[in-house]
Amino acid sequence: MSGFRGVEYYAELADDAAPSYKLLPFRFTKLDGDHYVVTNMAGEYEILGRSVIEELVDHRLSPKAPEYVSLRSRHFIADHHSRLGPDFLALKVRTRNERVSHWTGLHIFVLTLRCEHACPYCQVSRQSENKTAYDMSEQNADKSIVLALSSPNQAIKIEFQGGEPFLNFELMKHVVAKSTEWNAQLPNPKSISFVAATNLAVVTDEMLEFCKEHDIFISTSLDGPEGLHNKNRPRPGGDSYFRAVSGIQRARQMLGRDRVSALMTTTASSLPFVREIIDEYLRQGLPGVFLRPLSPYGFAVKTKAIRAYNASQWLKFYDDGLDYVIDLNRRGIDFREYYASTIVTKMFKDEDPGYVDLTSPAGVGTGAVVYNYDGSVYASDEARMLAEMGDETFKLGSVSDSFEKIFTNDTFLTALDESFAYSSPMCNDCAFEPWCGADPVFHWGNSTTSAARSGTASSAPETCIYSEPWLAVWSPIHS
Template sequence: MGLPVSQRFKPLDFYNQSLISGYQLLPFRFIRLDAKRYVLTNEVGEYVVLPQNLLQDFVHKLLVPNSIVYNQLKSKHFLLDADSSVALDLLALKYRTKSMQIANFTSLHMFVVTLRCDHSCPYCQVSRQSHDRTAYDMSAAYAHKALEFTFQSPALNIKIEFQGGEPLLNFDLIKEIVLAAKQKNLTHQKNLQFVIATNLSQINEEILQFCLEHDILISTSLDGSEDLHNANRPRPGMNSYQSTIQGIQRVRSVLGIDKVGALMTTTKASLPRVTEIIDEYIRQDFHSIFLRPLSPYGFAIKTKTYEAYTTLEWLEFYKKGLDYILQINKQGYQLVEDYTSIFLNKMLTPFGTSYVDLQSPAGIGISAIIFNHDGEVYASDESRMLAEMGDKTFRLGNLQTDTYEQMMLSDALLDPLEQSLCESSPMCQDCGFQAYCGSDPVYHHATQGDYVGHKAFSGFCKKNMEILRHIITLLEDDPEAKEILFSWVRN
């Protein structure tokens, strides 16, 4: 039997009096930044860095009104006093804005048009098939059912991304999907965008002209200089690097310099060569780079490539790389580290992110979804990769047998979404970095066997916490770096 209301809560006059005589604490969390300082964050991602003595004074309501620290905490919604007449309404507005991507719903729809590939990358997350095994191509029937599914999303912005294998090995289907999607969009009136994720080995004039006509973007992989790229991404003839660079140049000559982007993956061989990798991106006139670690899915598990290095080793790689990127920017060449930029946008703007791994609840299904070549539908690209090794935990259904409603309301999606809400996850709910992080259920299922995982042993948590400490330290202690990092915040 519960306690009477009068015993659970103080009378209303008590709270009114507290505002007249001092200030009231608004919800916040804190975490140690270094030996002397703490980071305080509130529900909407505003942050303040305080030494321990001022944190204690704040909590015990001993701060002097209108002092610098007092006004800083008040302006960022950490405290409420008698003059804060609109503070709670403004805080609620900021919270709604941060959560807008949930209401916007699924925008990224990925089509695996084939598993065939002419590369044999040891870190590949997909069980790729040989060049001539057309049984692993998506059928036109599945493609059109996937389009029906895509246009049922309430999202105004729809991105269709073609993946593989090497998707250009089934370019005829890509053409069919693009033309059919644009025809459907005459009715649906979405903001429609297309991306092809390709190694560029199959690029030709016909493909480029079609991409030009339909404003299709290109995403490719570039792991570093020639010997490193060829070792990481081998193909017959060992000319993967040459093929990629020539492909980038051809795309730029027809589509424009901003129509092709590149991603790298960090292997064990990459660890001592981060500055060389960054130099290669500069040499190829890229202005962004994603220092991306290996993922524990698919073929990367089978070959044990994922176990090639520890989270701490990758963090050293990242920190050294970020320091070098900041030096490059100081010398006048603008180069953005993309993962850092995602965090900065969450920290310094009123908006959330569409990046699946850093959402609460997780972005699987509700931000991105993937249609496999065989009609199977998965909650994310990583879910599909997990299924390649026989684990279909995140399989939502099949385009042939299941409806949109059945898949989007399935326990395979709703259960991990419920358990990935950071605000209620063990250890996440108290973490001072919660507002910037996520609770990736696919990663934790793959590495620990359940959606939540034990955060003390989570490489995902260790990685993000150390990156955030590093970023905030730079913002607090290095004015020149702060100016550069602020320039990475996107509108």
């Protein structure tokens, strides 16, 4: 029996033959004018005119139309030439969501809430340097290590946070030593990496030597030029900028240039200076900047910093910054805006970059988990920030609990279930959904009335407002 099809199978359809194809799931969103972006569940996309979409939906699109073959090859439609189309689409969807099966990779250890800075937008409700009651104990640290090593993920990252984690340096050394020792005793040892989120103000050469010895990455804060940074991040002596940039230079010299990164936070004072902020990152030799708004937690709420600007002001700030970054690259200066870079990666590659705020289901618990200084376990860094404000909605348990109890309780499973953007109102109609995500902690924390909090913790209009950079990124792509 021949495995080849007859000649008639390959014959061209007559010009008057009615199109015969099956629509596979897709969505579309208007870009500008007559341009629409059309996406499917796997994140494949096409830019189509309205008339083509109408013909497609009405089953009038001719197989001889230039868009037909492309739509078929990207699994928007299936015909007698592509009966395996639905199976290939399912395979691509599974590949894009492979990270979920790997489970929790980022394990955040809050070594202390103590900090010598007094940032008005601080999300974690820091404490003064002398309040050692806000330090993690060695006992809680050991229990946290056991939980981290229990993760099915074979590549985990332990991130030290605070406050200022180097104010509890002895415990940092203990965690590095014990996690390395206990990991080596596992039947299948994991790949472990370390990172310290620090303002660098109190970091000594001894601390940096330890980081070099154990390959610990440094993540710090740089809010822009000296005046802006000092205003956003005040500390005794008014020298936070000097300590930050000199710390970046020292850390790079001792650890290597690729071992130090920086983040900025946008305050109302930052809004007129997006280009100056980017220029400061260039001046410090940093490869890119992550333009990000304030989060509705901690002192950002208490000091009302979160209310200092609205979504429109933030989007103008972001648009201006992205335009400047694009212009820099056109002039041959290699520089990234990391939020846009994340979006582009999600659009053009099969793998997910793992940015927990843009994943579906959300990264709460599966992408990251937090072991707080007091032994509490939270679904995300934002969840523990919310808890510092008195709301423990997303507390998963204690470090004394078993791994199974923490990751099978109703708190975790409900948050995970409600974070599937594909099944969320509004999100399920949006063409950007395959690349986007809804953080349930953000929406819960950003609720302003008890009525809002009596509902769901899933998608909400705020994310759509702040995710309009999707459109900003698309404009230069399709034009």
